[in-house]
Amino acid sequence: MTAQLHYGKPAKIFHWLIVGLLAVQYPIGWLMPDIHRGMSPGAAMTFHISIGIAILALTALRFLWRLTHPVAPESSLPVWQRLSSEAVHWLLYVLVLATTISGWLFASYRGWSVSFFYLVPLPMLASDNAAAGRAIDGLHQATEWALLIIIGIHIAAALAHIFIYRDRVMQRMLPG
Incomplete structure (x- = not known):
């Protein structure tokens, strides 16, 4: 299987749908x-869980797409940038x-x-297990913060390529 030089439309659609859903998901999670x-999930929790399931499904599809449609690393990047980019994406x-x-699992x-x-x-x-629920809630909160930090690093790197390096690397994932 030969790696493409640019991301195709399906990869871009998966990427930007996940970005949009995460942009909605975080505020719902923080504001609910x-x-x-003893409480049962209300509308905010139902939407939070539903959006999470949609993100899970799209991420799984995006992952399968990436495995079956690999994109070659940008050859103009220094080795450290290629390696760190790959690590951040994984x-x-x-x-x-x-x-x-x-x-x-928490739900x-x-x-x-x-x-x-x-x-x-x-x-x-x-099954219903209060102690496991508390442990998983802590894990859920830790992973959501870790994810937010890695998203911030990903965005910072993208902005660096646009405004500092001006190397058109971002053109590979921008819509269009």
């Missing part, structure tokens, strides 16, 4: 009410998957009956 013992995949799955450990946008019931990944 605190979760207390870390983004791992953290998105860990964050979304830990959120789903499962709470014993919640949740649905995908009130349309399709979601299977629970575990």
Whole structure:
């Protein structure tokens, strides 16, 4: 399988859909009410979980697309930039998957009956377990912060390529 030089339309669509959903997901997660013992998920939690499931599905599809449609590293970049770019991208995949799955596990450990946008019931990944729920909640919060930091590094690198290096590396992923 020969690596392409630029990302194709499906890769760009997956990327920008995930970016858009994450831009909605973080504010919903931060602004929804605190979760207390015995409460059931309301609309904010249902939308937060539903968007998380959509992000999980799109990330899995994006990952499969990347494996079957590889893109060659930008040859003009120094080795350290190519290696750090590859590491950041793989870390983004791992953290998105860990964050979304830990959120789903948290809802499962709470014993919640949740649905995908009130349309399709979601299977629970575990049974009701308050202690495990607290542990998973801590993991979910840690991964969401780690993901936000790596997203910030990714954006900073993209902006550096646009405004400092002016090397047109970003043209490979921009829409169009």
